[in-house]
Amino acid sequence: MLNRHVLYLSNDCLTAWRWQRGRLLGGASFTNDSSGIDALLDYLDDQRDMPVVLLADLIEEDFQRLHLPHVGGRAGAKLMQRRLVQQYRETPFRHHEVQGREPGGRRDDIVLLSALTNPSIVLPWVEALDQERIPLAGLYSTTLLSEHLVKKLGLLDQHLLLVTQQSAGWRQSYFQRGQLKFSRLTPAIDRDGDAVNVGTETAKTQQFLTSVRLFARGSVLETVVIAQGEQLPALETQCEDGPETAFRFLPLAQVADRLGLKIEAAKAHDNSAALADSMLLALLAKTQPASHYTLGPLRRYFQLWRARRNLYYAAGTVAVVAGCAVGINLWQTWDARADRAQLAHEAQQFDRRYNEVMAAMPPRVTSTANMRAAVNVERMLVLQGPxxxxxxxxxxxxxxxxxxxxxxxxxxxxxxxGQPTTGAPVLVNGSTGAATVTPMSSLLAGIPxxxxxxxxxxxxxxxxxxxxxxxxxxxxxxxxxxxxxxxxxxxxxxxxxxxRPTVRLDGKAGAATASGSSTxxxxxxxxxxxx
CATH class of the missing domain: 3.30.1360.100 (General secretion pathway protein M, EpsM)
Incomplete structure (x- = not known):
């Protein structure tokens, strides 16, 4: 799991964390102005080669549900991009998600479009990172990431409202069987300085869902509230179950344990670890999903960083393979040397035994080479001779x-x-004999x-x-x-x-021989x- 910087951007400030060895560390905050951007760059200066992921939790995030014709391939992608540009012309940060198809009619695609409608909050940060050549891996949304959170927790109700306490306020996201349909962010403090009543805000959200026909009357809205354990008793007094609303409360620490997340605050007085920000950041760093919002050219340095890392991995793999090959060759060389020594020892033993056997044998008539040649000639005569x-x-x-x-x-x-009828004189007992012999032809031995x-x-x-x-x-x-x-x-x-006319025809038909039998x-x- 790669180390990386994890940034949490809200309308007021940006919080920087570090994901290192499976733990979320840090919690440094920076104001949303030029001085805060400079401070962030100074904070990242020591580890500029570490990739950065940016998680945005902004009020100016819009969601639209559309039904588009089901078109596949390159034409479908172009259609989706045109619809995104028509819906959100003023921002480059757009996202779409196909959530299924209609059961009847043309079976159009059900598409959720979303965008950060106020890019002026995000652009200064990402452009500063790009100017300093810091690799930016992706731009994410807390709302879209909560869809992954719901699936991890197994909250797949027909109508689910997830309420999380974050630094920007209370985020309320509506899901249907795990699919995001709507989200809104309400401040935690109202204009009078009082804490917002979560039950009242939930009723407003439920009324809106009913008005846009996302939530049918008579259905039950399962509302899950995730907050710090010390705040749950006060929240329970604000949220009472009704005929169409059922509340459940989950402590933040328990949710983090179920997800296997480890969070450590840098300072004792840092209150960001008590919010859902750190949990979502840890979930983002652990799961590493694809970027929610497109970055275009602002992601080029991350692509260069990833290509450089892949080259390092490839070089390391080649080095490991080469090292293994060298090790195998060295081992085979050592094994061959051991076999050679053993074979040399066995050859010496065979030579010694051969010499002992030959020493015990009587004197030979001829040499071993001549005997071997005689055996070869005998085999050749058997195979090739007539x-x-x-x-x-x-x-x-x-x-x-x-x-x-x-x-x-x-x-x-x-x-x-071509064999001669007469032979040449040969020496018999050292003298020329009267008899002649014909030399044997090589054809008798089958040659050639x-x-x-x-x-x-x-x-x-x-x-x-x-x-x-x-x-x-x-x-x-x-x-x-x-x-x-x-x-x-x-x-x-x-x-x-x-x-034949040249042969005399002799004998009698049926003549008996002297023994009495017929010819x-x-x-x-x-x-x-x-x-």
Whole structure:
């Protein structure tokens, strides 16, 4: 909660308070003239950067209730401003409050307009603050602030008249279910020097409300009087309940406690703390509502002060975030150093254990690097080297769909393009041997890719005797199933019935073999696979 100066302006004088650490302190008074303005500026000179709020309690405060067409957006705002200027042309301090809509008809907006009709009382003070570049946060009205007071106290009666004792006199404000409708300020002392009878003034206010049709005959006006506890017995004798009036009295100290307000007078003889002024000032400083009356350019230094404060807050936030980031980085650095030390200690232990294990082992045939290279070569041969398993799997899948074919023999080999047919002489036992060997091609290790492979399939067809048409069809179907595999070339080397002109047609149909069994239709396929 920010510290600030809280000023209370009446028709006679201005009282300055300080809101500091949730308490209202001070109570210095200044006359409503040029000397009083100079004294106020001297009073604020030590704390010029502290914002100021001004609470006005003036007789020249007017309230008007209007019904305006319900218009929203920018057009509605312009309509409201035009109506305010038409209603109060002579003052810049204007205020409007939309209090709902009519239940029937066009459902127009119910608007309460208010203004300080005598700006000459307020302008000298606010212009002096602006000239000295003192930030003025807002201009407030005790009447409009009492609407917030009524809601805080839970006084939401259908017809409520709030009577408060203030330095300017007795303020009587009329509310309907918590909404302000009318207010008047009567002096505490009449022209003869006698104290004003609060009951009589309440009756006058009730008669006025009835005449303007705010208060219907037969209704009960709940009147709540807030005053110092010592004055309540005298006020009770002045205010008697009637058929249309019911009085309730609330001690000022009890109301301040219910609102959680703390007020301390600067001097023992300062009587301002015994009035509702200090309570309203403390409520204003604690709740910090938006300014009731517009100040226009007179509020510029407060806007600059608020922008400067926000920049300070932003800079502080950035500094805190940067400090946290630096702290986190330092903590992570310390943690990384601890982990590095632990890892170094573990590495030393592993090295020691490795050396102990290696010292207990017999002498090695070769170095560790060579053994690692041999393992890598072995894994590469397993993964990249040629193998008959792929082609055998294809043949096996085709045989599953051709149960009448029986496999007799497989011949697998690797096709190494460009491999020489004869090898160069090699040294055997230190001398040149008569035999030659062919150097192994890198394709056998799968470098740079797997080499082409071929598979010769020799099989026979279990079909009825002399049914060569069925045997040829079965072989063709088997070959087509194998040819469905990608990158697999199928060639018929020897069909079941060889009808080529270059081949001699031999044998007899149905001839029995030496063992007494019929001959089978055999065929041979050459498969070539390019991975």
């Amino acid at each position: 193998s008959p398993w792929q082609m055998v799997s294809m043949v096996s899948a085709a045989l599953e769909q051709s149960p009448q074919i029986r496999l007799l023999q497989l011949g697998w080999k690797v096709d190494l393009p 890719a797997r080499p082409p492979q071929s598979l010769q399939v020799e099989a026979e067809i279990l079909s009825p005797e002399d049914d060569y048409r069925n045997a040829v069809n079965t072989m063709n179907q088997f070959a087509q199933q194998l040819a469905a595999n990608p990158r697999l070339l199928v060639q018929v080397d020897k069909p079941p019935l060889d009808t 089978r239709a055999k065929f041979t396929l050459n498969l070539v696979w390019k991975p």
